[in-house]
Amino acid sequence: MQANLTQEHLRDLSGVDRATLQRIEAGTTDARLSWLLRIADALDTPLADLLRE
Template sequence: MPAPDQPQWILDARRAVGDRIRVRRVHQNMTQETLAFTAGVDRSTIQRMEGGAEMKLSHLLLVAHALRVHVTDLLHG
């Protein structure tokens, strides 16, 4: 659950990052389970990230590596 004091632009940015992860994952014909295994994280972590929840930088870096993209591609589109 998001912290009530989070500005809307932060919530929007997290959703956008999650959307970019999902689009790249689907484009590569990967399931959440496959991406999680490749990245070395739990599937629930991928699910939360794609849903726009707060995410650890280390998880974002692992997912970017598994998707074979630079982390800035996920952050800036």
């Protein structure tokens, strides 16, 4: 999924801190469900769409 947002903008929209977003994107941390729900809401996309990638 590509939304063309900076990590800073996604941080502002989701409330998930930038370092956490970096670790999720890099695959170096297991994302908590609460983080994924906040990110999906910020992107206005179903959670299932995030999990497919």
